[in-house]
Amino acid sequence: MGELILMKGNEAVAEAAIMAGCRFFAGYPITPQNEIPEYMAKRMFAAGGTFVQAESEIAAINMVYGAAGAGARAMTSSSSPGISLKQEGISYLAGSELPAVICNMQRAGPGLGGIQSAQGDYFQATKGGGHGDYRMVTFGPSTVQELVEVCVDAFDIADRYRNPVMILGDAVLGQMMEPVDLDQAKVKPAPAKPWATTGAKGRKPNIINSLYLQPEVCEKMDYHLQEKYREIEKNEVRVEEVYLDDAEVVGVAYGTPARLVRAAVEKLRDAGLKAGMIRPITLWPFPSASFEKVVAGTAAEAGTGNRVKSFFVVEMSSGQLLEDVRLAVAGRRPIYFHGRMGGMLPEPEVVLAEMRRLLTDPAAVGGEYGLNYVVPALKPEAVAVAVAGAVHARGAGDMGGTGGGAR
Amino acid sequence: MSTRIFGRPESLATINFHYCPGCTHGIIHRLVAEAIDEFGVREKTVGIAPVGCAVLAYNYFNLDMQEASHGRAPAVATGIKRVMPDSVVFAYQGDGDLASIGTAEIVHAAGRGEKITVIFVNNAIYGMTGGQMAPTTLIGQETTTTPGGRDPAKSGFPIPISEMLGKLPGAAYISRVSVSSPTHVARAKAAIKKAFQTQIEGRGFSMVEVLSTCPTNWGMTPRQAIEWLEKNMIPAFPLGELRNWEKEQGQEKAQGSQVEVKH
Numbered sequence: 001m002g003e004l005i006l007m008k009g010n011e012a013v014a015e016a017a018i019m020a021g022c023r024f025f026a027g028y029p030i031t032p033q034n035e036i037p038e039y040m041a042k043r044m045f046a047a048g049g050t051f052v053q054a055e056s057e058i059a060a061i062n063m064v065y066g067a068a069g070a071g072a073r074a075m076t077s078s079s080s081p082g083i084s085l086k087q088e089g090i091s092y093l094a095g096s097e098l099p100a101v102i103c104n105m106q107r108a109g110p111g112l113g114g115i116q117s118a119q120g121d122y123f124q125a126t127k128g129g130g131h132g133d134y135r136m137v138t139f140g141p142s143t144v145q146e147l148v149e150v151c152v153d154a155f156d157i158a159d160r161y162r163n164p165v166m167i168l169g170d171a172v173l174g175q176m177m178e179p180v181d182l183d184q185a186k187v188k189p190a191p192a193k194p195w196a197t198t199g200a201k202g203r204k205p206n207i208i209n210s211l212y213l214q215p216e217v218c219e220k221m222d223y224h225l226q227e228k229y230r231e232i233e234k235n236e237v238r239v240e241e242v243y244l245d246d247a248e249v250v251g252v253a254y255g256t257p258a259r260l261v262r263a264a265v266e267k268l269r270d271a272g273l274k275a276g277m278i279r280p281i282t283l284w285p286f287p288s289a290s291f292e293k294v295v296a297g298t299a300a301e302a303g304t305g306n307r308v309k310s311f312f313v314v315e316m317s318s319g320q321l322l323e324d325v326r327l328a329v330a331g332r333r334p335i336y337f338h339g340r341m342g343g344m345l346p347e348p349e350v351v352l353a354e355m356r357r358l359l360t361d362p363a364a365v366g367g368e369y370g371l372n373y374v375v376p377a378l379k380p381e382a383v384a385v386a387v388a389g390a391v392h393a394r395g396a397g398d399m400g401g402t403g404g405g406a407r
Numbered sequence: 408m409s410t411r412i413f414g415r416p417e418s419l420a421t422i423n424f425h426y427c428p429g430c431t432h433g434i435i436h437r438l439v440a441e442a443i444d445e446f447g448v449r450e451k452t453v454g455i456a457p458v459g460c461a462v463l464a465y466n467y468f469n470l471d472m473q474e475a476s477h478g479r480a481p482a483v484a485t486g487i488k489r490v491m492p493d494s495v496v497f498a499y500q501g502d503g504d505l506a507s508i509g510t511a512e513i514v515h516a517a518g519r520g521e522k523i524t525v526i527f528v529n530n531a532i533y534g535m536t537g538g539q540m541a542p543t544t545l546i547g548q549e550t551t552t553t554p555g556g557r558d559p560a561k562s563g564f565p566i567p568i569s570e571m572l573g574k575l576p577g578a579a580y581i582s583r584v585s586v587s588s589p590t591h592v593a594r595a596k597a598a599i600k601k602a603f604q605t606q607i608e609g610r611g612f613s614m615v616e617v618l619s620t621c622p623t624n625w626g627m628t629p630r631q632a633i634e635w636l637e638k639n640m641i642p643a644f645p646l647g648e649l650r651n652w653e654k655e656q657g658q659e660k661a662q663g664s665q666v667e668v669k670h
């Protein structure tokens with residue numbers, strides 16, 4: 001254990017990046033992440049690196065592209081509207097196979113939205129917000145300590161797979177102060193980068209590029225990326241499983257809402273109720289295996305590891321994480337959803353009360369506030385189809401139901 | 408004993424260019440490669456290819472190269488140069504790339520005084536996408552999006568980027584040249600060398616705007632294109648230096664004191 005210091009999330013992630021060997025940072029001011037570039041401006045030069053306040057988020061991501069292509073560990077950060085501007089650059093990073101870390105301290109949207117915490121950029125981050133068919137490893141940390149640890153992990157994964165990695169935080173996480181033990185983050189040295197454009201000295205020129213004008217060649221490159229993504233899915237899932245051995249209702253959340261769900265689970269356990277939690281730490285790759293473990297077989301076969309009756313997804317968005325949960329559960333259990341939007345946080349009492357009702361009186365769920373949906377389980381025949389092709393499970397079980405829409 | 412007096416520069420790759428007959432992109436590539444060879448910096452140079460007809464420049468230079476997204480080459484150059492301060496970094500950009508979609512990036516790279524060199528190929532049109540209006544399209548010039556000729560009332564005026572950048576304190580060397588005759592080519596070569604020298608000596612931002620032909624989209628033969636450039640483009644975009652740190656230093660010395668530099 002190292003020393004515990006009190007740090008703001010934004011500052012902690014910046015310090016973690018420097019610890020991880022990040023030596024190039026470019027950013028553009030936007031609330032609620034301003035402390036990241038400000039911290040970098042103060043620290044980066046002394047650490048032997050460079051900070052540039054770019055003319056725009058577009059310029060910043062392209063500076064990161066250049067620096068990463070030259071072999072440096074490089075990072076940019078922003079918040080939702082600025083992240084939208086970076087999407088073309090992120091797509092180029094993915095297409096050119098360049099490692100870089102992008103931090104998004106999400107705020108409310110769409111449009112200029114608001115500056116309070118939200119999670120509306122989940123799809124953008126996990127499904128490829130830019131053009132083309134690419135994937136970006138996405139972390140959804142929920143404490144300042146975890147922000148530090150995933151940041152170090154992010155640089156390592158970016159380098160090992162030559163792929164952009166996003167840290168998907170939110171305004172609360174960026175702004176809150178918590179004790180941090182920086183020594184807990186295990187920094188791995190950057191690998192050699194023989195592909196980097198460092199000057200063609202004693203070797204053939206290196207080219208950083210994503211243009212393939214012949215479709216056969218472009219498809220080959222796309223297949224290569226797909227193989228890489230399958231490797232990442234196999235090796236890089238990070239998840240916290242809480243009381244899954246005997247949980248009957250499993251909460252699912254990431255980032256700030258995960259703190260509320262986690263607290264509710266502990267309270268329910270204290271009351272002798274079998275609550276559990278799956279907390280995805282990587283949002284892509286998604287921890288589908290954790291769901292499979294607790295829903296495999298039929299509900300009638302309930303036994304160890306298979307007692308789960310339902311899932312309870314909490315988000316600061318309208319059901320984006322929910323879609324990945326639906327794909328993983330594939331109609332085998334009902335999924336209840338509670339969401340807040342616009343910068344409103346889910347209320348701890350509401351989360352606790354909903355989860356308690358799910359455990360004791362499921363018919364009564366559907367809170368007073370927020371968006372509340374039920375995705376019912378499918379009939380057994382339909383489940384067989386859904387499990388055979390989880391992708392097609394998207395159409396199953398319409399949203400709507402008990403709680404009914406926003407209140 | 409024979410001495411080699413002319414050959415392919417080492418900084419150019421030994422493959423054929425894809426440029427149209429009479430297009431002057433190829434001449435400009437050669438001048439850049441010669442300058443890099445003459446400074447002996449090939450092994451520490453990184454070039455940036457644009458989105459435009461020169462997109463495949465990463466195959467044409469025998470150098471480490473990066474392909475930038477449309478207009479962002481100066482930002483990419485900034486990232487490279489900042490993490491490798493001893494390298495020589497140049498961006499090669501067309502007028503749509505630099506003066507339209509990438510205006511913010513070029514202005515701010517110059518404003519920051521990034522120690523990079525930009526080769527700005529002004530052919531008054533969008534070549535690659537088939538001859539649409541560029542920000543540098545002349546008044547009256549016919550393009551696919553200015554049928555009947557560019558009318559300022561409908562589509563505004565050409566943007567004199569070099570004059571604009573020449574006003575910025577971060578810009579150390581800004582020059583406009585042409586490659587429409589052997590004399591002009593020789594002058595263009597000297598300017599490109601000066602720009603690289605500016606970077607190598609760490610003087611600040613350098614850019615050479617090269618007036619270039621696009622016979623294909625201008626709808627002309629190569630010869631007509633050269634004539635059209637000299638007759639129409641040079642008057643609209645006068646040649647010469649808009650900024651030269653060396654001359655400004657000379658002026659300061661001559662006057663024996665810190666003077667306000669006029670540009």
Ligand SMILES: Cc1ncc(C[n+]2csc(CCOP(=O)(O)OP(=O)(O)O)c2C)c(N)n1
Binds near residue numbers: 502
């Ligand atoms: C974001 C984006 N917008 C548009 C394009 C399409 N595009 C490709 S080249 C080009 C214009 C290039 O013109 P210019 O920079 O003048 O270079 P030239 O082809 O004349 O050498 C455009 C608009 C693109 N590739 N990316």
Ligand code: SF4
Binds near residue numbers: 430
């Ligand atoms: S289209 Fe124009 S600029 Fe492009 S290669 Fe042909 S002549 Fe040159």
